[in-house]
Amino acid sequence: MKNILKSTIAILSVLVAFTSCNNLAKSGSKSGALASNVAEKVYVAPGEYDSHYAFISGGYSGNLTVYGLPSGRMFKEIPVFSQFATSGYGYSEETKPMLNTSHGFIPWGDSHHPDISQTNGEIDGRFIFINENNTPRIAKIDLKTFETTEIIEVPNSAGNHSSSFVTENTEYVVAGTRFSVPIPQRDMPIKDYKGNFKGALSFISVAPETGNMDIKFQILMPGFNYDLSHPGRGKSHGWFFFTTYNTEEASTLLEVNASQNDKDFIAAVNWKKIEEYVNNGGGTMMPAEYAHNVYDEHTHTATSTMKKEVRVVNPIDVPGAVYFLPTPKSPHGCDVDPSGEYIVGNGKLSANLTVHSFTKMLDAIENEKFDGEAYGIPILNFEDVLAGSVEQPGLGPLHTEFDGQGNAYTTFFISSEVVKWKLGTWEVIDRKPTYYSVGHLTIPGGNSRKPQGKYMFAMNKITKDRYLPTGPEMEHSAQLYDISGDKMELLLDFPTHGEPHYAAAMEASLIKERSQKIYNLEDNKHPYAAFSDDDTKVVREGNEVHIYMTTIRSHFSPDNIEGVKVGDKVYFHVTNLEQDFDVPHGFAVLGQNTSELLIMPGQTKTSVWEPTKVGVWPFYCTDFCSALHQEMQGYIRVSPASASTPMKWSLGEDIE
Numbered sequence: 001m002k003n004i005l006k007s008t009i010a011i012l013s014v015l016v017a018f019t020s021c022n023n024l025a026k027s028g029s030k031s032g033a034l035a036s037n038v039a040e041k042v043y044v045a046p047g048e049y050d051s052h053y054a055f056i057s058g059g060y061s062g063n064l065t066v067y068g069l070p071s072g073r074m075f076k077e078i079p080v081f082s083q084f085a086t087s088g089y090g091y092s093e094e095t096k097p098m099l100n101t102s103h104g105f106i107p108w109g110d111s112h113h114p115d116i117s118q119t120n121g122e123i124d125g126r127f128i129f130i131n132e133n134n135t136p137r138i139a140k141i142d143l144k145t146f147e148t149t150e151i152i153e154v155p156n157s158a159g160n161h162s163s164s165f166v167t168e169n170t171e172y173v174v175a176g177t178r179f180s181v182p183i184p185q186r187d188m189p190i191k192d193y194k195g196n197f198k199g200a201l202s203f204i205s206v207a208p209e210t211g212n213m214d215i216k217f218q219i220l221m222p223g224f225n226y227d228l229s230h231p232g233r234g235k236s237h238g239w240f241f242f243t244t245y246n247t248e249e250a251s252t253l254l255e256v257n258a259s260q261n262d263k264d265f266i267a268a269v270n271w272k273k274i275e276e277y278v279n280n281g282g283g284t285m286m287p288a289e290y291a292h293n294v295y296d297e298h299t300h301t302a303t304s305t306m307k308k309e310v311r312v313v314n315p316i317d318v319p320g321a322v323y324f325l326p327t328p329k330s331p332h333g334c335d336v337d338p339s340g341e342y343i344v345g346n347g348k349l350s351a352n353l354t355v356h357s358f359t360k361m362l363d364a365i366e367n368e369k370f371d372g373e374a375y376g377i378p379i380l381n382f383e384d385v386l387a388g389s390v391e392q393p394g395l396g397p398l399h400t401e402f403d404g405q406g407n408a409y410t411t412f413f414i415s416s417e418v419v420k421w422k423l424g425t426w427e428v429i430d431r432k433p434t435y436y437s438v439g440h441l442t443i444p445g446g447n448s449r450k451p452q453g454k455y456m457f458a459m460n461k462i463t464k465d466r467y468l469p470t471g472p473e474m475e476h477s478a479q480l481y482d483i484s485g486d487k488m489e490l491l492l493d494f495p496t497h498g499e500p501h502y503a504a505a506m507e508a509s510l511i512k513e514r515s516q517k518i519y520n521l522e523d524n525k526h527p528y529a530a531f532s533d534d535d536t537k538v539v540r541e542g543n544e545v546h547i548y549m550t551t552i553r554s555h556f557s558p559d560n561i562e563g564v565k566v567g568d569k570v571y572f573h574v575t576n577l578e579q580d581f582d583v584p585h586g587f588a589v590l591g592q593n594t595s596e597l598l599i600m601p602g603q604t605k606t607s608v609w610e611p612t613k614v615g616v617w618p619f620y621c622t623d624f625c626s627a628l629h630q631e632m633q634g635y636i637r638v639s640p641a642s643a644s645t646p647m648k649w650s651l652g653e654d655i656e
């Protein structure tokens with residue numbers, strides 16, 4: 001045991017050393033020789049549009065950022081799992097329920113893998129899904145409004161990492177657990193992990209019309225770590241593939257103990273078979289507690305419902321539904337090519353890249369050529385399912401994407417490069433350095449039958465000397481390549497925000513056409529909306545004060561309010577009466593323990609203020625909205641708790 005430990009640590013230190021000197025070597029030649037026409041390829045003239053959207057995960061920011069390609073310009077940060085003061089998301093009364101969980105209100109998340117909805121295996125630009133790793137959740141963002149409109153918590157899961165990838169018709173968004181845990185959770189010794197912990201793979205159905213999510217079933221798998229996943233497509237539609245590591249089922253010093261087995265597995269799941277089993281009443285309902293948060297676009301308000309049970313399936317109860325494909329060595333990425341035939345497993349510690357064949361897998365299953373089983377799940381023979389391997393392509397392979405022209409592109413974290421290779425012949429065609437230590441890469445349309453193989457961008461973990469220094473912390477960096485020719489051509493570096501694990505990207509046209517410009521006031525069903533000056537009022541209910549307020553260039557109505565007392569809870573319900581594209585108003589009041597609001601045209605949002613001090617306190621618009629923006633202000637008078645100041649409000653005249 002000691003020796004294994006020593007030798008593994010030795011190997012790892014060599015790898016680490018390789019990483020660092022490699023980086024240094026690269027930094028010496030960073031100016032590179034870019035062709036003179038490169039600037040033209042990324043130049044988007046003022047007033048012109050980018051050809052592609054890129055949605056880049058924010059990692060530990062918990063959010064999703066929107067970029068244009070090829071310019072690399074950032075357009076927006078969409079708040080998803082984290083409170084976001086810039087818009088009031090997670091601070092306004094309407095959006096706080098979005099961040100509710102079975103553990104209470106959680107103001108932060110760790111987002112990794114965005115994936116855009118599909119129809120017939122092609123990206124349709126309706127929704128984008130993204131996972132939260134730490135407190136397992138899946139979010140849906142509506143690409144009409146670029147707002148997070150639904151978040152579902154995933155029970156029995158921990159480290160929701162092999163997520164959130166969608167099937168060909170967005171039948172399911174799939175979420176697999178990275179950590180196996182006791183299911184149900186209970187107090188037990190950690191050392192009893194092996195054989196007792198389980199890993200849940202969750203299939204979350206997406207309603208075709210509304211997009212509403214619901215957990216259809218969870219498969220309770222052996223206690224491995226389920227790292228990444230991808231759906232089958234075309235011929236393999238109906239299957240889902242998950243890489244595993246820690247098939248050793250270690251619970252301590254995983255850097256050594258989870259690297260013992262020569263091969264771990266890719267789990268192949270026939271979800272159609274399990275769906276059929278479940279539709280016929282299979283599986284068991286298990287008590288579980290998980291939040292389902294839905295944003296209503298008419299009331300502009302989210303509600304959070306606590307669900308009480310979930311359907312679980314034991315895979316050995318559904319013969320023929322789950323198989324293990326041996327895959328060397330702690331595979332990370334699990335990527336399926338556009339035809340659905342090839343399943344690439346990137347063994348982080350493996351010298352070669354392993355590619356499995358879906359056709360061969362089906363043959364082996366049909367002929368029952370098994371090499372034992374793990375917890376009752378048949379293991380296929382490595383050689384029987386192997387399509388081929390790319391020999392010694394680089395060090396530390398992580399993720400693979402496809403260009404739809406028969407080529408694959410794999411990132412290598414340790415040797416800091418992207419390697420292009422050919423499906424079927426497995427030969428390496430090209431390699432280009434990344435700066436530095438690349439994680440994921442994205443080709444627009446990547447996870448679909450029809451990738452749009454013009455651009456590829458790599459998302460790198462280490463930035464070092466690529467930009468002007470900004471103290472000890474540098475934003476991570478993305479690099480855009482032109483992949484339309486035989487050789488990849490580096491075009492551009494651009495900084496990202498948070499940690500850009502994965503990104504989803506697509507041609508701009510579909511999203512651009514559907515993008516919503518305003519919320520129609522007629523459709524506003526917010527219970528506290530006010531639609532004109534006549535609707536504005538201040539209503540006291542015990543110590544709660546509800547202010548029905550409107551805003552339009554360039555005033556609030558009312559803008560003078562009296563009768564509030566220390567100890568009151570004051571709700572500012574602000575309706576933006578504008579019906580013009582891109583004219584939000586903001587709202588903030590002095591001393592408030594929350595963020596400002598940013599209210600879109602036609603929308604109502606609510607901010608709570610609990611004044612603790614007597615005085616006359618100003619409020620104002622936080623977003624520069626017109627030449628008279630600075631005049632958008634008002635006063636609210638706070639009297640002592642014992643006072644009898646009458647409740648009055650006004651606009652354009654004095655309160656008498």
Ligand code: K7E
Binds near residue numbers: 161228332440502
């Ligand atoms: Cu490789 Cu979370 Cu997809 Cu990061 S993960 S790189």
Ligand code: CUA
Binds near residue numbers: 553584621623625629
């Ligand atoms: Cu409204 Cu500034």
